[in-house]
Structure formats: structure tokens, C-alpha cells
Amino acid sequence: MADEFELIQHYFSEVGSDRSGSVRLSVGDDCAVIAPPAGYELVVSIDTMVEGTHFPPGTPGDKVASRLLGAALSDLAAMAAVPACFTLALTLPETDNSWLKAFSTRLSELAIQYGVRLVGGDTTRGPLTLSVQVHGWTKPGKALLRRGAQPGDxxxxxxxxxxxxxxxxxxxxxxxxxxxxxxxxxxxxxxxxxxxxxxxxxxxxxxxxxxxxxxxxxxxxxxxxxxxxxxxxxxxxxxxxxxxxxxxxxxxxxxxxxxxxxxxxxxxxxxxxxxxxxxxxxxxxxxxxxxxxxxxxxxxxxxxxxxxxxxxxxxxxxxxxxxxx
Amino acid sequence: MADEFELIQHYFSEVGSDRSGSVRLSVGDDCAVIAPPAGYELVVSIDTMVEGTHFPPGTPGDKVASRLLGAALSDLAAMAAVPACFTLALTLPETDNSWLKAFSTRLSELAIQYGVRLVGGDTTRGPLTLSVQVHGWTKPGKALLRRGAQPGDxxxxxxxxxxxxxxxxxxxxxxxxxxxxxxxxxxxxxxxxxxxxxxxxxxxxxxxxxxxxxxxxxxxxxxxxxxxxxxxxxxxxxxxxxxxxxxxxxxxxxxxxxxxxxxxxxxxxxxxxxxxxxxxxxxxxxxxxxxxxxxxxxxxxxxxxxxxxxxxxxxxxxxxxxxxx
Structure with missing residues (x-):
């Protein structure tokens, strides 16, 4: 498999589940479309993992997937947000089908477990680098911030x-x-x-x-x-x-x-x-x-x-x- | 400057303008918080550029910035969305201050021109790779899709x-x-x-x-x-x-x-x-x-x-x- 479109279609067109029910248009167009639940605010974070910096060269695809998605969703937890969906920017040195299969299979398992759907991404050629942006919802003003700690807490x-x-x-x-x-x-x-x-x-x-x-x-x-x-x-x-x-x-x-x-x-x-x-x-x-x-x-x-x-x-x-x- | 936090603070804490008025919390916490305009849908797209794949090694920071943001916002144009804000995942081989200054200055200029604010990101060490996720708004059902062309159009x-x-x-x-x-x-x-x-x-x-x-x-x-x-x-x-x-x-x-x-x-x-x-x-x-x-x-x-x-x-x-x- 040597084609970017086939690769996305094969490994990434059906990843995860949309538990929040807010995804209107997923993988396959220029953008994804998401309907915010009425009265909620959107909470987003982007996280990158680079082979050789965040995980050793040769790490299997399933292990990369679980670290990547776990770490990214952890930022939503830090804000007390309900997760909704994510995008994936995947830079690969070549098309390694067994690695990709292990990666996308584990990514799917965890995305279903956490109720998030992969709604879009970009697949490019280069040194192995993965960025995930996660999207979640909070009630207005209810996101947990870093500021707010008081003496005595x-x-x-x-x-x-x-x-x-x-x-x-x-x-x-x-x-x-x-x-x-x-x-x-x-x-x-x-x-x-x-x-x-x-x-x-x-x-x-x-x-x-x-x-x-x-x-x-x-x-x-x-x-x-x-x-x-x-x-x-x-x-x-x-x-x-x-x-x-x-x-x-x-x-x-x-x-x-x-x-x-x-x-x-x-x-x-x-x-x-x-x-x-x-x-x-x-x-x-x-x-x-x-x-x-x-x-x-x-x-x-x-x-x-x-x-x-x-x-x-x-x-x-x-x-x-x-x-x- | 060798610290990730200083780097973000210095180059990326005040990039662009929030013309849509929807940004509630920007760079500096675990996530950004965005308030969707009532009745609008969120439109998102992520795009990656890799040195050696999308631009020649040694390309100046200002040129990388304009290609990166221009290409990413073009996906919002393809959906007829009004741009709101973006995140940046920046993987750098080292801290090259003159490159970063040129990059962030041009990024700021264009972000102001297009009325978008940089609301979050991740800065990591590795081969030069940049992912931008753009966020925009459309009225429900009004995003322009790839499907819909009819014979005779x-x-x-x-x-x-x-x-x-x-x-x-x-x-x-x-x-x-x-x-x-x-x-x-x-x-x-x-x-x-x-x-x-x-x-x-x-x-x-x-x-x-x-x-x-x-x-x-x-x-x-x-x-x-x-x-x-x-x-x-x-x-x-x-x-x-x-x-x-x-x-x-x-x-x-x-x-x-x-x-x-x-x-x-x-x-x-x-x-x-x-x-x-x-x-x-x-x-x-x-x-x-x-x-x-x-x-x-x-x-x-x-x-x-x-x-x-x-x-x-x-x-x-x-x-x-x-x-x-």
C-alpha cells in the first residue's frame, strides 16, 4: 500500500466511537464538522510524540498508540472535560503495514473505550512523528485551570x-x-x-x-x-x-x-x-x-x-x- | 534559550487576534477553551509540513510560517467556514532563535491578517515537523462538502x-x-x-x-x-x-x-x-x-x-x- 488516500481509508476511516454524539462529518472531506452540545464550551489540546525523543526507535505500533492517545486525553482530564473526538497528524518514514495495523487497531480499541472518534488527520512522509489533538466539552466556566489554588488548600x-x-x-x-x-x-x-x-x-x-x-x-x-x-x-x-x-x-x-x-x-x-x-x-x-x-x-x-x-x-x-x- | 516553557512564552504566547471573539482561554494551561457562537458548528482540520518533504531543508522561518498557515486555513475556505483559532505542534531539532523569531513574527502577521489566534500547542525535539490545526465556524448544515456536485454543474x-x-x-x-x-x-x-x-x-x-x-x-x-x-x-x-x-x-x-x-x-x-x-x-x-x-x-x-x-x-x-x- 503506497497511496496516502488508500492508507487513510484502510487504517483510519473508522476509528473510535462518538459517545458525545457531536460529530457531524468525520474523516474524508477537507475538514471535520462537529456540533457543540448547546451551552457547552470546547476544550482542545494538541500533543506530539517523536520517535527517539518520546519513545525508543522500534517501539511497536500498539504501544505508540496507547501512549499517544492516553497522554493526549490526559490533558482533557486535567480540565475536567468530557472527551468527544480527536484528529491525528501522522508522519511516517515509509508505509509499514504491520506497524500501522498494530497502531490503528490499538488506537481503535482505546478510542472506543474512551468514547472518542477520530474525525480527521493528515498523513505525511518523514521521520516518525505523531500529533494528536483532542476535543472535549465543559459547561461554561467549569474547566479546571492551573490558576485558582489558595493557601491552605x-x-x-x-x-x-x-x-x-x-x-x-x-x-x-x-x-x-x-x-x-x-x-x-x-x-x-x-x-x-x-x-x-x-x-x-x-x-x-x-x-x-x-x-x-x-x-x-x-x-x-x-x-x-x-x-x-x-x-x-x-x-x-x-x-x-x-x-x-x-x-x-x-x-x-x-x-x-x-x-x-x-x-x-x-x-x-x-x-x-x-x-x-x-x-x-x-x-x-x-x-x-x-x-x-x-x-x-x-x-x-x-x-x-x-x-x-x-x-x-x-x-x-x-x-x-x-x-x- | 533552551527551555521549552521559555520558548513558548517568548515566541508563541501572543500570536494572532481572535476576530471571532470565541477564545476563552489561550496558551498556558493544559487545554485551550473556546466558546462556540450559539447555533454554529465547529469545523476543524489538521495539516502537517515536514522539512525535506514539504519544503527544502534550510527554508527560512518566515516562508515556512506563511506556507503552513496559508495551507491550513485553505481547508477552512474549502468548507466555507469562518476562521477562529489554531493550535501548533512544533518539532524542532534545536532552538534556533533567529529561525524561530522569523517564524513567529510572520505567523503573527498572518494570524492577525486572517483574524485567528494561536490558542495552544506542543513544542518537542526532533526533525523539523510542523502541524497546525485550524478551527472555524459554519451555520449548521452550511459547510461546503466534496459531495453534492450534479451533472450539468x-x-x-x-x-x-x-x-x-x-x-x-x-x-x-x-x-x-x-x-x-x-x-x-x-x-x-x-x-x-x-x-x-x-x-x-x-x-x-x-x-x-x-x-x-x-x-x-x-x-x-x-x-x-x-x-x-x-x-x-x-x-x-x-x-x-x-x-x-x-x-x-x-x-x-x-x-x-x-x-x-x-x-x-x-x-x-x-x-x-x-x-x-x-x-x-x-x-x-x-x-x-x-x-x-x-x-x-x-x-x-x-x-x-x-x-x-x-x-x-x-x-x-x-x-x-x-x-x-
Missing amino acids: RIFVTGTLGDSRGGLETVLKHIVGEQVPYLQKRFYNPEPRLDTALLVADFATSAIDISDGLLADLNHILQASHVGAMLNPGEMPISQSLYRWVGEKKAREWALSGGEDFELCFTVPLLSEPKLAWVLREHDVAVTCIGQITDTPGIVLAEEGEIWPVEPHGYNHFSDKGFKQ | RIFVTGTLGDSRGGLETVLKHIVGEQVPYLQKRFYNPEPRLDTALLVADFATSAIDISDGLLADLNHILQASHVGAMLNPGEMPISQSLYRWVGEKKAREWALSGGEDFELCFTVPLLSEPKLAWVLREHDVAVTCIGQITDTPGIVLAEEGEIWPVEPHGYNHFSDKGFKQ
């Missing part, structure tokens, strides 16, 4: 942190072992916290998804909200797998600055905590309080009576080296 | 055809001469026919923008509408510059299949032609009738009593070679 995260960084390490160093499948699953298959986001939206004052690392992303909230934070590193939620594989010290380090967990970090006023806890328990969702917002700029760690400041460093494509070097 | 195109292919040739072969500046301008600076599209929308039965070449793109209309076309190659609108540079034969060939003209091709019922002509004259817009829709599948050329079929070939990234080979 509790800081929560979903899931466990650092697993993705651990998974990456096992991929790069070709490590095998008991904990590896779980950690690699966390790296290759991020789960956007879309449902949890909708539960916490009524209580949260700010939110972000953890893509660059907890410290770096929390710092975005702090800067946007003009506040600071005090974290208890002993409260970081760490999976048994990560703990067993690298021990507490490294696990904590990766939990704080590992990046690409695609968990949510959000802030909730102290007074709203009981209601939030009740709602989350009703829905069997666990989150972890890791610290609180302060009025002193910057982030400090506090444990056993000791307090020390930390730099909010995290993964940054232009500072770090990627997989190629 | 007249086929029109805007502007002149083949210039962009000529411009590309002068770039690739380092040609200088009197006609070169005009042709290169047509290659590097496509002008999306947004205003003309809104004028013809009430009369047209189908439309597409010419990105792959007239024959290839017209063929998309024909296939979507289950009809055929008869074209008069003697009626192709060809600029004086192209005609003088390569003569009639080559100019016609490029007009028919050169690609990336980003002019509109649209069909209009015979009975609506007088009204269309009146509206276009009122607005001082020239379009050219190049043939008509038939009920016989395929495209035939007809001139001076002769009729011969043509293959609807055009530029195709996976059949053609790009600039690298």
Missing part, C-alpha cells in the same frame, strides 16, 4: 507516581524481572483520569496532569496561582512494584520528578475535603493527599520536622537529551 | 493554477529571473480563499481546495458525488509569469496536476451562474469556469472538438519522493 494526586519513569528505565536498559511488566505497562499505557476529574471538578480549585514530573507540574499550578507548596515526600503514593524494584529512595525521587505519569494533581480547600472524600469513596476512587498550598513561593519538602526547599525540575525536551544521544 | 476555480509548482521548480533548481519572485511568492505564500468561499457558499454544490493538483482534487469531488467531469484545458487560468517562464504546454500541465495552489475548485448549477457572477462582480472577485460535471465517471479533457480521458494523478506523499531523494 490540600494537594492531591491520583494513582501512584514514578512508575512510568521506572518503566522507561527498564525499556532503555533492557531489564527483565518480576516488576517489569507492570512498570512498562504504566509507561506505555497511561490511563487518563477522565472519570476521576469529573468527580473532583466540583471541589478542586486547580488541576494539572503530571507529564513533566510532579514538582515541575505542581510548579505550573503554583506560578499560575501565585502561591507555594509544602509536600511530604513520605506521603508520595508509590506502587509496590516500583518500591520493590528500586527501593524507597529512588522511588521517591522518580515520584517527585520522573515525569509522564499522566496522573492528576489537584488542590482542594480544607473545608471541601470531607465531601470530596465521600464522593470518591462512593465511586471507589483513591487519591492521596501529599501536602498543602502555602503563601510562600516555591516548593518545600517537609518530613519528620525537617524542611528543605527543592527545585521544580522535571522533564524538558529542550534541556534533556532524548533517546538518541 | 459548472466547475470553477479561483485565481491561477500551476504557479506554486513553478515556484517550487525555481527553488529546487536555484533558478533566477524576472518571473521567479512572483512564482516563489505563490509557492511560499498561499492565500487561503476564505472571503471568496463565503461568497460562493450560497451557490456552490461542492468544493475542495487544490492541494494535490486540480485533477486529483477535482477527482475527490467526483468520487464523493458519483459523477464525472469534462474540462477544457484551454480555459485553465494561467498567470502571465508562469506562461512567460515555461510556455503554454508546461504551464497547462502544471495547472492540471502541479499541486499546492491552494485555490478553490467548486461546482455551481447552471441556473445559479448569473447570480454568482453578479455577487462576485460586486466584490471584485474573478473566478474561471474550466468545465462541467457529467454523469460519466472519470475526467475527460475536451478542446477543439477532440476529447481524451486523463488520469487524476497529483502529488501524493507516499508515491512521490519528497526533497530528500
Whole structure:
């Protein structure tokens, strides 16, 4: 198959499901047409993954698909938006049918799972690069923003942190072992916290998804909200797998600055905590309080009576080296 | 400047203007938030350009910006949508500040000209690749589609055809001469026919923008509408510059299949032609009738009593070679 149109027709004309019911015209014309549900606002985000920067050369198509769509939808979760549809800009060095089949099959599975439809895209020739733009809906003024955190708010995260960084390490160093499948699953298959986001939206004052690392992303909230934070590193939620594989010290380090967990970090006023806890328990969702917002700029760690400041460093494509070097 | 966040802040936080007034939250959070005008539908398209495939290595940032945004907005023109905003996924091999300055300055100029605002993006490290998603609005059911052409409809195109292919040739072969500046301008600076599209929308039965070449793109209309076309190659609108540079034969060939003209091709019922002509004259817009829709599948050329079929070939990234080979 060597034709752009055949390729789109074959692999991408029927991907996902339109649970929001808003897609009027999908793949196959110059544009897609989407009917906004009356009274809702549109929420959009675009995310790119480059072979050699975001995943190692030779990564199978199914793993690229799950990281790509999971990471992109995670941005909608960070805004507490209901996902609707997405577009895909796919740059390929050549037409590798088995890779494309694995990619589009997994993309379809996940798109159906999350109720989003692929409505358009562009297929071009070049080094393997994939951009996904996701589209979702929120009630007017209800999108969760980075700004809004107030001194005294509790800081929560979903899931466990650092697993993705651990998974990456096992991929790069070709490590095998008991904990590896779980950690690699966390790296290759991020789960956007879309449902949890909708539960916490009524209580949260700010939110972000953890893509660059907890410290770096929390710092975005702090800067946007003009506040600071005090974290208890002993409260970081760490999976048994990560703990067993690298021990507490490294696990904590990766939990704080590992990046690409695609968990949510959000802030909730102290007074709203009981209601939030009740709602989350009703829905069997666990989150972890890791610290609180302060009025002193910057982030400090506090444990056993000791307090020390930390730099909010995290993964940054232009500072770090990627997989190629 | 080596930091992704600084780079976005410096070059991309204030690009363009929101003439549609629908942007609620722009660059700087996990997502952008856009308020759809009541009763309108959202029209979206994503387009990618890759160095070495869509433009020669070393192309200055301002030229990349104008081709990128012009080509992307041309898809909104093809649907007769009013442009609103766009996102940019920018993959860069390194931080080249002079290139970025030229790129973002030109991007800003054009975004203001067309009334669109850059509302979000992603900046990553890798081979130079740029994806733009454009967002526009149409009244429900009023988007111009590829399907809808009827036998007897007249086929029109805007502007002149083949210039962009000529411009590309002068770039690739380092040609200088009197006609070169005009042709290169047509290659590097496509002008999306947004205003003309809104004028013809009430009369047209189908439309597409010419990105792959007239024959290839017209063929998309024909296939979507289950009809055929008869074209008069003697009626192709060809600029004086192209005609003088390569003569009639080559100019016609490029007009028919050169690609990336980003002019509109649209069909209009015979009975609506007088009204269309009146509206276009009122607005001082020239379009050219190049043939008509038939009920016989395929495209035939007809001139001076002769009729011969043509293959609807055009530029195709996976059949053609790009600039690298």
C-alpha cells in the first residue's frame, strides 16, 4: 500500500466511537464538522510524540498508540472535560503495514473505550512523528485551570507516581524481572483520569496532569496561582512494584520528578475535603493527599520536622537529551 | 534559550487576534477553551509540513510560517467556514532563535491578517515537523462538502493554477529571473480563499481546495458525488509569469496536476451562474469556469472538438519522493 488516500481509508476511516454524539462529518472531506452540545464550551489540546525523543526507535505500533492517545486525553482530564473526538497528524518514514495495523487497531480499541472518534488527520512522509489533538466539552466556566489554588488548600494526586519513569528505565536498559511488566505497562499505557476529574471538578480549585514530573507540574499550578507548596515526600503514593524494584529512595525521587505519569494533581480547600472524600469513596476512587498550598513561593519538602526547599525540575525536551544521544 | 516553557512564552504566547471573539482561554494551561457562537458548528482540520518533504531543508522561518498557515486555513475556505483559532505542534531539532523569531513574527502577521489566534500547542525535539490545526465556524448544515456536485454543474476555480509548482521548480533548481519572485511568492505564500468561499457558499454544490493538483482534487469531488467531469484545458487560468517562464504546454500541465495552489475548485448549477457572477462582480472577485460535471465517471479533457480521458494523478506523499531523494 503506497497511496496516502488508500492508507487513510484502510487504517483510519473508522476509528473510535462518538459517545458525545457531536460529530457531524468525520474523516474524508477537507475538514471535520462537529456540533457543540448547546451551552457547552470546547476544550482542545494538541500533543506530539517523536520517535527517539518520546519513545525508543522500534517501539511497536500498539504501544505508540496507547501512549499517544492516553497522554493526549490526559490533558482533557486535567480540565475536567468530557472527551468527544480527536484528529491525528501522522508522519511516517515509509508505509509499514504491520506497524500501522498494530497502531490503528490499538488506537481503535482505546478510542472506543474512551468514547472518542477520530474525525480527521493528515498523513505525511518523514521521520516518525505523531500529533494528536483532542476535543472535549465543559459547561461554561467549569474547566479546571492551573490558576485558582489558595493557601491552605490540600494537594492531591491520583494513582501512584514514578512508575512510568521506572518503566522507561527498564525499556532503555533492557531489564527483565518480576516488576517489569507492570512498570512498562504504566509507561506505555497511561490511563487518563477522565472519570476521576469529573468527580473532583466540583471541589478542586486547580488541576494539572503530571507529564513533566510532579514538582515541575505542581510548579505550573503554583506560578499560575501565585502561591507555594509544602509536600511530604513520605506521603508520595508509590506502587509496590516500583518500591520493590528500586527501593524507597529512588522511588521517591522518580515520584517527585520522573515525569509522564499522566496522573492528576489537584488542590482542594480544607473545608471541601470531607465531601470530596465521600464522593470518591462512593465511586471507589483513591487519591492521596501529599501536602498543602502555602503563601510562600516555591516548593518545600517537609518530613519528620525537617524542611528543605527543592527545585521544580522535571522533564524538558529542550534541556534533556532524548533517546538518541 | 533552551527551555521549552521559555520558548513558548517568548515566541508563541501572543500570536494572532481572535476576530471571532470565541477564545476563552489561550496558551498556558493544559487545554485551550473556546466558546462556540450559539447555533454554529465547529469545523476543524489538521495539516502537517515536514522539512525535506514539504519544503527544502534550510527554508527560512518566515516562508515556512506563511506556507503552513496559508495551507491550513485553505481547508477552512474549502468548507466555507469562518476562521477562529489554531493550535501548533512544533518539532524542532534545536532552538534556533533567529529561525524561530522569523517564524513567529510572520505567523503573527498572518494570524492577525486572517483574524485567528494561536490558542495552544506542543513544542518537542526532533526533525523539523510542523502541524497546525485550524478551527472555524459554519451555520449548521452550511459547510461546503466534496459531495453534492450534479451533472450539468459548472466547475470553477479561483485565481491561477500551476504557479506554486513553478515556484517550487525555481527553488529546487536555484533558478533566477524576472518571473521567479512572483512564482516563489505563490509557492511560499498561499492565500487561503476564505472571503471568496463565503461568497460562493450560497451557490456552490461542492468544493475542495487544490492541494494535490486540480485533477486529483477535482477527482475527490467526483468520487464523493458519483459523477464525472469534462474540462477544457484551454480555459485553465494561467498567470502571465508562469506562461512567460515555461510556455503554454508546461504551464497547462502544471495547472492540471502541479499541486499546492491552494485555490478553490467548486461546482455551481447552471441556473445559479448569473447570480454568482453578479455577487462576485460586486466584490471584485474573478473566478474561471474550466468545465462541467457529467454523469460519466472519470475526467475527460475536451478542446477543439477532440476529447481524451486523463488520469487524476497529483502529488501524493507516499508515491512521490519528497526533497530528500
